[in-house]
Amino acid sequence: QVQLQQSGAELAKPGSSVKISCKASGYTFTSYYISWIKQTTGQGLEYIGYINTGSGGTNYNEKFKGKATLTVDKSSSTAFMQLSSLTPDDSAVYYCARESQGWYFDFWGPGTMVTVSS
Amino acid sequence: DIQMTQSPSSMSASLGDTVTITCLASQDIGNYLSWYQQKPGKSPKLMIYGATNLEDGVPSRFSGSRSGSDYSLTINSLGYDDEGIYHCHQYYEYPPAFGAGTKLELK
Numbered sequence: 001q002v003q004l005q006q007s008g009a010e011l012a013k014p015g016s017s018v019k020i021s022c023k024a025s026g027y028t029f030t031s032y033y034i035s036w037i038k039q040t041t042g043q044g045l046e047y048i049g050y051i052n053t054g055s056g057g058t059n060y061n062e063k064f065k066g067k068a069t070l071t072v073d074k075s076s077s078t079a080f081m082q083l084s085s086l087t088p089d090d091s092a093v094y095y096c097a098r099e100s101q102g103w104y105f106d107f108w109g110p111g112t113m114v115t116v117s118s
Numbered sequence: 119d120i121q122m123t124q125s126p127s128s129m130s131a132s133l134g135d136t137v138t139i140t141c142l143a144s145q146d147i148g149n150y151l152s153w154y155q156q157k158p159g160k161s162p163k164l165m166i167y168g169a170t171n172l173e174d175g176v177p178s179r180f181s182g183s184r185s186g187s188d189y190s191l192t193i194n195s196l197g198y199d200d201e202g203i204y205h206c207h208q209y210y211e212y213p214p215a216f217g218a219g220t221k222l223e224l225k
Contacts, residue, residue: 035214045162045205045216061213095161102168103209104152108161 002026004034004096004109011115017084020112022096029077030054033099036070036081039111040092050099051079086116120144120208124217132225135196139220141189141206150210153182153191156203156219165204166191198224 007021022034036048049060051070058070067090069082083090094112097105121144131137141151149169154162164173166182169189179194193200201224206217 043203043219043221045207045219047214047216049213059212100167103150103214104164104167104207105154105162106164106167106173108163111161 002098002107004098004107006094006096006109006112009113009115011117012086014087014116014118016086017082018086018114019080019082020094020096020114022079022081022109024077024079024098027098030074032101034070034072034079035097035099035105036068037095037097037105038092039095048081048094053079083114086114088116090114091116119213120147120211120215122206122208122215122217124206124220126220127218128221128223130223130225131196133196133198136192136194137196137222138193139191139204139206139222141217143187143189143208145211146187147208147210149184150208151182151184151189152207152209153180154205154207155200156205158202162205193222196224200224 003025005023010018012018030053033050035050038046047061048064048068051058051072053072071080096109098107100106123142151169153166155165156162165176169184170182181192183190204220208215
């Protein structure tokens with residue numbers, strides 16, 4: 001069955017960076033894009049961007065350009081998101097999600113909580 | 119960017135009720151609209167895609183509809199398992215956008 005496993009919670013200091021992973025299983029990894037979504041205050045969802053898992057090509061929501069960097073390791077079926085120059089506003093739960101052939105998100109990872117605090 | 123205005127932000131209903139959640143798109147998105155259910159501490163789960171198509175395994179008590187730029191999620195015969203936050207999502211145009219979410223509680 002399709003599964004997306006994400007790395008554990010992160011506690012980071014302002015100005016630092018974190019790198020979150022999303023390991024896929026149960027399907028052909030390179031046949032589907034992986035997207036990343038931010039959730040703050042347990043309710044609102046914000047789209048960060050996607051990575052073409054076959055080519056490594058990326059597309060970012062303008063708001064997250066310079067903040068998020070998406071990469072992929074096809075050999076381990078893992079997608080990564082690095083968040084840089086962290087501020088308290090980056091504290092959130094970050095989800096990876098598989099983008100279906102129809103562009104909606106059919107499977108989601110369990111989320112990774114990032115807390116930015118001095 | 120396309121904006122999705124979701125209402126209500128929260129609601130309370132009784133067991134067995136029928137409830138409707140609505141999203142209004144700021145411009146035409148065709149049927150490129152999906153709905154997700156999110157339980158506390160869990161990730162969102164796909165319920166409806168293409169505005170009206172039920173995802174496999176989702177109870178038929180859930181349905182999606184469209185009237186112009188208004189999209190609705192209706193839940194019939196409400197049960198305690200239906201509590202959670204519901205999100206709409208447009209994927210017609212990049213970047214994809216979500217509504218602000220509707221928190222559904224049972225009385």
